[in-house]
Amino acid sequence: MSKRKIVIDPITRIEGHLRIEVEVNEENIVTDAWASGQLFRGIEIILQGRDPRDAGLIAQRICGVCTNVHYRASISAVEDAYEITIPQNAEIVRNLVTLSLFVQDHIIHYYHLHSLDFVDITSALTADCSKAVKIAQQYHERPYRNSEGHLESVKEKLNSFVKAGRLGLFANGYWGHESYRLTPEENLVHMNHYLEALRIQHDISKAIAIFAGKTPHPQNLVVGGVTSVVDMLNPQRLNDFMFLIKETRDFLERAYIPDMKMMVKAYEESIKMGEGRGSGNFMCCGGYQFASKEQLFESGVLTGHKFDEIESFDPSKITEEASRSWYEHDLPRSPYDQKTVPFYTDLNEDGTLKSEGKYSWVKAPRYGGKVMEVGPVARMIVGVVKNSKVIKPYMDRFMKDTGMTLIDFSTTIGRNAARAVEAQICCDYLFDFMSDLIENIKYYDEETWTKYVFETLPSASKGAGIFEVPRGVLGHFVRIEDAKVANYQVVAPTTWNASPRDATGQLGAYEESLIGIKLADSERPLEVLRVIHSFDPCLACAVHVIDTKGRELSRYKISAS
């Protein structure tokens, strides 16, 4: 049986530089897969030797998409090292920003980065608008901007765009691909919301900027608290924030969730076939506590889709290894001690990956030796399994409306469904965090910073900032010596999901999920993109290395073969 290799590089509509190679058999079924991060920057090396208080502004630049979370995790890791507890208000302001980012990120991901894998614009142009209005009404009684006139104008806009010549971003898409399932009317409804979502993500960014100064790359955190005290004490600013979030909630309820239900229905067969299903190992660290002691996300780890066997999350079980990554040290180590030296073995001469050897800048993090999938789907499943008062009601409702079961979420479409439900939860609970804040201020608690005298803090220490962030579990680990950063390590969500193989041959989450996918047209491997996009890859976050000896990387040897 002859096998062929297909190289997809660049994977577009993601953050960063990712390559996927798959091997297909004669029936165009994927039999093997490799995921490779193709950019190395070495932000941790840059962090070495700096004042720990300054790490946040640099670490933030790890990613401009998950922009706030690295800033926060870095600052928190330093606070953890110095045992600084920040004031409640500061924690809440941080949460308001982070959770708004969840919502913004999920919306952009679904509509702008992912939906074109399912939505065929050319088909939308042939839609019957009055029929489309009725179809949208099957999923919500008052769908978002769903008048016939409005849909006509959307169609008109797209039509004139197409006829006027240049297709811009939509040029050379997979239009007409036989695995597209939506009807012209359903495509039009989605395109309508694609455009609306551009505006909504813009508006949420305004909400974020109220407390964060700007986004991407906010500037409102310092070790010990937050700086945007003027905004926090200004009722008009709080009101503006709530107003923008309300608008967003409206969009989630009347567009994002109904569209997702439509998608689940159209791709029912794909779900039931388990397309895109991975190992079934899920990991969550939980977090985001309310004044009422409830927390937004539960923590826990489960393996092999065994939903009745959940163990508690223990960060000390996290290791990283690099037997198939472009680094020297192959043995698993804890992130605090990670001591990896780049060892670039290049590509084959035809530009393909050396799939038998080292092949990615992403390392292989493991939990108790096992590969893990992280992200909204892990959080939603763990939330349901642990009977979360926050998560379970939302999931139950969605499952009831769509007929999905818990295992169905461990698929390409399921990951998206979990993400949509999570966006709604985050958005709704922003109101709870806001009322906690207002309560505090009402009783004259205006604290935003915990005082400390840097010179009197221990000169050697270590700490971690571990958070649930939009794409999964993020950990920043810092070791401080002589009051400077001695070692810095980041294990990001995409490091988990985009992991390459390890020494035991375990495939990474992307790789595992691709096995068994059937391609309708190997020249246009749309099905592969669907699987990969469903994880919401963010490669800038994923690639990390530290060399505690501070050697220059440019001098590292390159393997001859």
Place this chain on the structure above:
Amino acid sequence: MRVVIVGGGISAVYLANTLLQKDPASEVLIVSDESHPPYDRIHLCALVEKSQCVESITLDLDPRVRLELNQAVLSIDVSSKRIISAHAAFSYDKLIIATGSQPKAPFDIQGIKNASTFRCEKECAKIEQGIIGKNVVIVGVGPIGLELLDTLMRSPYPQSITLLARKEHLYSSDLSREGIALLRGIFEQDPRIRIDFNDEIVSKKVCKDEIIEIQTRNRTIDNLFLIFGAGIDPHVSFARDVLECDKGILVDDTMRTSNPDIYCVGEAAQLHKNGFIAGRVKECTLQADVAVETLLGLERKTFEQTVSIDGLKVGSFLFADVRSPSYDLKDSDNETILITHKNRIDQYIISHDRLQRFIGINTNIDLIHLKKLMEKNETIDPAYFYSNRLNSGKGRLVCSCESVYEEELIEIIKLNAITSFVELKPYSNAGRVCGRCKQDISALIAATPVNHEEAARLREERENKLKEAELERVRARINKYNTIHPKNQLSAENLEEAIASFDMSREFNQWVSMITATMHLHPDFENVVNEGVKQLNKIPIIWLELSDCSGNSEGFIKSSHPKIDDLILKYISLDYHELLMAGSGEQSENVLDNIIKYDSGKYVLIVEGAVPLGLDGKFLRIGPKGETGHALLQRVAKDAAAVIAVGSCAYDGGVVAAAPNPTGAVGVSEALGRKDIINLPGCPVNPINIVGTLLHFMMFDEFPKLDAKNRPEWAYSFLVHDNCERRGHFDLGDFVLEWGDEGAKKGWCLFQMGCKGPYAQMNCPQVKFNEGTSWPVQAGHGCFACGAGKIAFDEYANNRPLPKESHE
């Protein structure tokens, strides 16, 4: 660069303004020992007679200049590059001394209430108050003494005025006897005035703080007020310890002192080669030009003395003095030709058949012509002067700096219905160079009647013509653009659809206005911008992400004017952008290859991220063939119509190139070895700066005006600190001292918390982020000059003020 100027006079202001004009990035501080902002010392007489107040003779100073008043500099610490006053210390990168001179007094008059020198605004007040009912004694017959005498004789208050002349001349020792007699006669028409030759003070009686009586060789004077207008000395005492000095501070012909970081200009400076000390405004400004050019490392000029023209416009006569730099008072060959007619005297001094000097009283000789004669330095025929053919026919020379004559000025005034000095500015620079003739010109304007209706008509006609010409120029640019980009012309086939796709909604008009304003274009350009926008849709744009974090792309989709959906669907054709485009792998590569092939020379390349050069560029590989980021950039940039580097990483490597620069990252310009890359640094760049720049380039097929770092001036020529909403608190000294303290709650200045706004050139305070919602200073954190590139991440990205000496 931080340039500190010591001194509070014309030279200081001229230096500061010229510096900022030549290099908007420099930071300029003036340290003056006076309590008023710099004013025009030439008009001190007007203060005495109260025809002006000090505010009205204040000099125009660029608002970006910082001013420290009441700071008399005591010493210079050259090792730590600071100057020290009684209250403060100021650090500098370059120091310019322009302290001018101090008046001489034959004995100490400190604390004496009825004696004064005549050099500053405070002394004017003292004189004006002190002379009432007194016998005024003026010591000194030079231009200062004479001008003061002229001023005081017009005042009813002095009982008498005595001018003491040690020898037997007025103005200067080479003024002819006839000239002296004429001047003396004019002054002594006033019975209160007496000019005493060969006289000086021999003794005085002082009681407490008052001189009761003085004894001169010829007489005794009591009930007196004494004014010294005798002479001046360079004011350089504070610098004598550290700089080579003679009478003044010694400088080379680039005005540099014995310390390479310190310059000196004006009356405080003495040329090493010939001992020359400037005395006229024109010379001071020439020296200032030389100093500024040298200091900024621009074209290397040296200071040369030039022919000088002095006009003494006093109430009762006109006085003119033209002098060649080669004139030597003691030259035995000097020969005087004197032509007198009624109360007019023309005095020529000739040596070796060359005209060396001209002194005229009530003359109508064309002074500019004489100046040219001196400059040419050719032999002349003295008979020429007798024929009196030198009358300009344009009246007297009013402004010698700009060579403007009285008749010319009157014509300008009439034609443009000018009724004040301010209105004159667009038409003539007369009175604005050294300022000496400003009052004279104001008087001329007041005396010239104008016809407003006629002038208004003329003005409108001219404005229309100008506007027409401007619009014509823009139309020509757009036509040029259409010729260059023929593929983007609308054709008959797609015309209707294309026009229909531009929904000319209210919002569209709004953002056209917004962009027009942000780019500092005249509102009349809106139509043109509008047209330009229609063309944009047809220009292919390739957006490459290299060693980046997608922050600039993420920022770009937060664009507000216009909103991103309109932007990508209607206004630009974003053909290749990995974050947003539909196709992947082979599909996206095909898009790229097709643009490069079919739109060669037409597409615009936007690059985000640094270019890693380490490991042969293999720290970044893109595409099915594993091309390095560097190779891809070179391939795509080669045929691009323009390359725009967005964000700080693309500018100079940014955070990716921060120490120790693990991947050998550089900016786009360096990676390509090209100097024509437009840089839009920022972390991330504000999307409005991308949209504005694209629009400008596409409308006019040329870059917007760029600064030395290739950044558009319309976005990067502002200091964050200058436009900061918290600037008022900085000026008042209201600082946040701890996060979350009372100052923080009140929105005070964040400088002490490490805000780097004073070092950041960005338009953040004006445009803010996320549709004007906020910016880092508003969020209470402060700025870290993220647009400065990698230096920001090595030195500015922290919450501590910079150590004093470390910044540029």
